[in-house]
Amino acid sequence: MEEWFHLLRNPIHNCDVVTQERVYRSFSRYVYKDIYLIVYDRQLTQDIIQEAFFKISTLAPRLRSAQNILGWIRQVTRHTTVDFLRKWKLDRQVVSNIYDYIKVGxxxxxxxxxxxxxxxxxxxxxxxxxxxxxxxxxxxxxxxxxxxxxxxxxxxxxxxxxxxxxxxxxxxxxxxxxxxxxxxxxxxxxxxxx
The missing domain is CATH 1.10.10.10 (Winged helix-like DNA-binding domain superfamily/Winged helix DNA-binding domain)
Known part of the structure; x- marks a missing residue:
């Protein structure tokens, strides 16, 4: 199951589509609970997983060592979650002002x-x-x-x-x-x- 993180060491866009999907699903399962326990929202959790995956797949090929890569993945994911929540809080304030003028079904x-x-x-x-x-x-x-x-x-x-x-x-x-x-x-x- 955890072989997927070794695939992150190579540029993800070089992998075939099936491998990319398998790596993403495994990554998602690995970090889902950590993120969900912070945000308590399924859709927001999925959004953060996508953003964290993008960051990790971009940064991982530049890592010098694969030692403790799982810890590094969790750390980057937690930082991404906190950054996302900060941005989301600001966006929510703007959106709530817009919703005052729009009727939602x-x-x-x-x-x-x-x-x-x-x-x-x-x-x-x-x-x-x-x-x-x-x-x-x-x-x-x-x-x-x-x-x-x-x-x-x-x-x-x-x-x-x-x-x-x-x-x-x-x-x-x-x-x-x-x-x-x-x-x-x-x-x-x-x-x-x-």
Whole structure:
């Protein structure tokens, strides 16, 4: 899987189209979670991945050493994300002023948002069902039933400190499962549109 980063050492435009696509998809999978955990927006994450890939594919052939190239890729990606967010924040202010004067077809937007919300919820429930029973129980009691940590700790016969630690682990596992499903869903959509 990680052989792709060695291909970055050569100019990417010298590779055939199939290899270029494979390198890009592998790169995208490698950095997706890092970027998504910063921006929490799928489309913005995809935009940043494209920009980071362009930077890395331009800079990589000039690297003197391949040592710790994966760390370098993550560092460039993080810097690209921060730069992108700074620029995006300025652009958003300009765009929000424009939207004050333009009416947007809200029915289209609400339909897209509704479909995306439904897909996200289905994937979230799938990810939840893959967790261990005690993690599922704690998360269900807290987020779906609205019980407090004190109430949950009494029912499960745990100290609040232990519950807090287990909840943190459960949320981390849930996020990991969910993000992998979300990335897979996103990849399937891009394959269908190709």
């Amino acid at each position: 809200t029915s289209e937007i609400s339909l897209v948002e509704e479909v995306e919300t439904k897909i996200r919820n289905e994937l979230l429930y799938q990810a939840l069902s893959e967790l261990k029973l005690d993690y599922r129980t704690m998360l269900h009691m807290c987020y779906l039933e609205g019980q407090s940590y004190r109430e949950i700790s009494k029912v499960l016969n745990l100290s609040e400190t232990a519950l807090n630690q287990r909840m943190a682990r459960a949320r981390k596992k849930l996020l990991k499962h969910f993000l992998s499903k979300w990335a897979d869903c996103d990849e399937r959509k891009s394959e269908r549109s190709s």
